[in-house]
Amino acid sequence: MNSPALLSCLRLTLALPLLLSPSVTAQDSRREGLDVFEKHVRPLLAKHCYECHSAESSSVKGNLKLDTRTATLKGGDSGPALVAGKPDDSLLLKSVMYDNPDLQMPPKGKLSEDEIAALRHWIEIGAPDPRTGTSDQISKTTRLKQGRQHWSFQPVRLVQTPSVKNAAWTRSEIDHFILARQEQAGITPAADADRPALLRRVTLDLTGLPPTPQQLSQFVADPASDDEALAKVVDHLLASPAFGERWGRHWLDVVRYADSVGKTRNIPFPFAWRYRNYVIDSFNADKPYDRFVQEQLAGDLLPSRDVRQRSENVIATGFLALGSMDLNERDLDQFRLDRIDDQMDTLGRSMLGLTFGCARCHDHKFDPISQQDYYALAGIFASTRTLSGNRSRAGMGNTYFHPELLADIGDKAAKEAIAGRDPAQLKAATLARADEIRETLAPMVQRFKAMPDNAPGKAALKQRMAVLRRELQSLQPADAAAGTQGKSKAKQQSKQQRLEAVPFDPAGDIAMGVSEGRIEDLKLRIRGEPDLEGDVVERGLPTVLETVGMSRIKEGTSGREELAKWLTSSRNPLTGRVLVNRVWGHLFGRGLVETPDNFGVAGALPSHPELLDYLAAGFVQDDWSVKRLIRRIVLSRVYRLSTDIQPQQAAVDEGNQLYWRGNLRRLDVEAIRDSLLQTSGQLELQRPAGAPYKAEFTGDLSRVAARGNLPADLQLSSPVRSVYLPVFRSLLFGMYTVFDFAEPDQVNGQRDVTTVPGQALFLLNNGLVADASVRTAKQLQQQYGEDSKAQLAGAWRLILCREASADELRMAERFVESADAEATGLALLVQALYASAEFRYTP
Structure with missing residues (x-):
């Protein structure tokens, strides 16, 4: 042009x-800043600084305390430790950079580049820090007692529908809750949106696609009342396969779905698509949400009526295997603990709205979750074998992907599992022994490499390593052992070729998932350090939620099945509330709780707590049906209000906290792209088969991308729905980054919405x-x-x-x-x- x-x-x-x-208005950056602090900065300070620079220090070095915001800004003998927004002027950052030989902290060794980058970013965004006052050391008993009073830990109440003056305006009980608050504030709701606007709104919300001109003319000409005409449209949309593609994508945001592992070795996930399709199909089938949750945590342990359900249950556990891991991590214990932390953080934020990860290195600073609670729950995942297809390097060679590290979903394995002879469980002991050998070998390899050639004991160490390697090879199937054959040929290959040289069937009956592993209770890790072990912590629940009650963990099992059933208990105060809040947020642009992934003390309070409990209680009573929940909301009067701004109402409630009008909501990138394809006649509605890229490739995506050779079969211009395009971590399509696609390495219950020139360009x-x-x-x-x-x-x-x-x-x-x-x-x-x-x- x-x-x-x-x-x-x-x-x-x-x-x-x-x-x-x-x-x-761009989304408030405070929440993002606090997430950065809690996820990266607070653990860093606790690990490297508090020993000498906190109220707990036996002797505070340099009169500098870093355990409160006030103390950090005040600084010590050398002046303020940081200048918010100016990392290069901040002594804290200068000291960790090690550029000045007289100013190097921590004295035991320089921070990693990732830690320094996280600290710099935190200071750049203004050093948001929720720590107030002085270091308030209160007893765990007091913290627990106070924490249980927090609104989200209270049982869901059966609330009465409030009475309103203008009852004729309402169409459902939801409207009573909304209108009652508006009448208290003296606000009158806006008029209804006209039929064309309402049709476009509900069609995009439920399917992510715009209505066709034919659908528009039919809806506008429908002689039925607005209520009846809208109900017919909604029922049609809920029955459409596009519904699952739209709402499945919302869930994929929450569970950090991606088609590659990301980080240092961006190895693909050739079978992640199975989990993606499972999610889409579950929403289309209106699978009860409690069953949906149970399958993702413990599908491999649940009874199955037939081979198909057994395979589906195993695929569901891919939820736990999709984490973004550092495959270059040579410390196996560190790698394992990082994976467990990813699983716990995803579980906590996605299903409970709790930030469990904040208690890995120390007691949670806001919520009544202790470090003991963290490791009690972590023991359940430590007793679980994660089958992602990837393993860390850990001194064991350069092959990061192997199909033997995936779950078997073939008919034979399914039939054996149904008959009580689950191959995955029978193999658990063998796999656990293999893990033990790898954990033993990794430090031996490092020690061997560090020893001089003629060092005493080096020959004996080599012999011991050879014995362990032979045992490890004997525990691996023939397919896995095949990778060690043909060494002379392998020497002729480049390193990248060797990384890509693991043969497997891209259409094979394997999937990402989990199985039972070596059953164990974890030792608490002091300051989160793998090698600083504390007492053994018995597997269990966070103490603050023990009142809900969880069945005793059966001997010889991980506890995942008991955890899954506890999560979906009707007595659990969080699971239902978190889900209905997510649904409300997708339909109105803002949840009743504006921090959908954090229902803890640092999260937002609900704007309409009675409505939240009404919806949560009804959701559980209605057999956890997501479709019926959505239908109930979109047929309400408040959902159909126009977006017109009325100055008189805006003067009272400028932010529309009381929902007196509709919120203008920008389409997400998938809806924009799919709308372009549909209106131009290009969109193909049939689901593509298999992986969204050349699944035979198992090398480092980042390396081939740098050479302009990304192995993607489906491109941005491909005529399929966006949910089926590849999502490679750190390698997103340009359109995705411009229009705020969810970061696929973390939980995203609500995407950022920016308005920048790049979008118009x-x-x-x-x-x-x-x-x-x-x-x-x-x-x-x-x-x-x-x-x-x-x-x-x-x-x-x-x-x-x-x-x-x-x-x-x-x-x-x-x-x-x-x-x-x-x-x-x-x-x-x-x-x-x-x-x-x-x-x-x-x-």
Whole structure:
């Protein structure tokens, strides 16, 4: 597209009133900053600094304390420790950089590059720090007693529907809760959105796709009441396969789904797609949420009625195997503890809204979760074997992927499991012994390499290592041992070729998942250090939630099955609340609790606590049905309100905390892309088979990407739904990063929403948008012939799901006529509509 044409397109985009971007406030960065502090900075300070620079220190060095925000800003004998927003001016960062030989902290050794980077980032974003006052050391008993009073740890209440003055306005009990608060504040709700706007809103919300012009005309012409007409549309959308693709993607955000491991060795996950499809199918089938949760934590331990269900249950446990791990980590114990921490953090934040990871190195600083609680729960996952297909390097060679490290979902294995002879469980003892040998070998290899050639005992150590390696090889199946054969040929291969040289069947009956492992209770790790072991902690639950009650862990089992059933107990105060809050947030742009992944003390309070409990209690009583929950919400009156701003109401509630109008919500990147493909006639609704890339490749994606050779079969321009495109950690599509796709290495219950120039430039310059514009223009010309006015009116119905006004049509007609060619003008007009705020936002 030439420059003058592009400028014309840009002028039209700015000229049309409908194209003006609404005022959108970026999401509050405070939550992100606190997450950075709790996840990275606080553990770093506790591990490296508190021994000498806290109230607990026997002697505070340099009069510097770093255990409160006030003390850190005040500093010590050398001045303030940090200057918020200015890392290069902060003594804290200067000292850990080791650039000044007279200023090097911690004295025992320099921090890792990742730790230094985390500290720098934290200071750059203003050093957000929730620690207040002085170091308040209160007893664990007091902390527990106080913590149990927090609202989210209280039982879900059966609340009465409040009475309202204007009962005629309501359509459901939900409306009573909303209207009662509005009447208390003296606010009148906005008018309902018109039918075109409501149809576009509910269709995008439930399927991630825009309505077709035919669906628009049918809904607008439906002689039924708005209530009845909307109910028919909603039931149709809930029955559509697109529903599971839309709402399954929401869940994939929460469980940090990706098609590669990320970090130092970005090895692919050739079978992650099985879990992705399981999630989509579960939402389409309206699988009860309690069963959905149980399968993901302990599907391999649940009874199965047939081979198909057994395989599905095992695939579900991929939830625990999708973590982003450092495969270059040579310390096996560190690697194992990092994996357990990922599993616990994901479980806690996704299903309970609790940040368990904050108690790995010390007692949780906000919530009543002790370090003992952390390791009690961690023991359950330590007794579980994670089958991700990957292993850490740990001195064992350069092959990071092996199919033998995946779960068997073949018919034979399923039948044996149903008959009580689960091969995975029978193999657990053998695998546990192999793990023991690897853990023993890793430090021996390091010690051997460090010894001089003629050192006493080196020959004996070599002999002992050889014995262990032979035993390890005997424990591995023939397929795994095959990787050690043909050494002379391997020597001729490059290192990268060897990394990619593990043969397997991309269509094989294997999947990511877990099985029972070596059953053990973990030792508490002092300050989270693998080699600083404390007392053994018996497996169990966080003490603050013991009142819910969990069945005693059966002897010889990990405890995952008991944990799964405890999570989904009707007495659990968190599981139902967290899920209904997520659903509300996706439909309104903001949860009743604005921190969907944190229901702890540092999280937000619910804006409508009674409504939250009403929904949570109803959700459980309604057999944990997600579809019925969504239906109940979208048929409410509050859901269908227009987004029009009324100055009188805004003066009372500018942030719309009381939901007196609809919230303008920008489409996520998948909905934008899928809308482009659908309206231009390109979208293929059939699910693609297998992995979304050349699954035979098992090398380091980052290395081949640097050479411009990423092995992706499905590209951004591929005509499939976005949920089926590959999600490679650290290698996301440019469009994904521009439009705030969820970071796939962490829990994301609510995506960030930014408004930046790159988004407008993408819509005006990217080939995907330009191609869609040309295709849509041709489609309109074929449909309406030479009737230019009909073409323009059709463009509005197709792209914006409404009729164009007379002024808009006149302006568009003049624009098209001013172009060098009519076809070019129509394509430019279509692209202007695609670039408009109205296209990017739900009405």
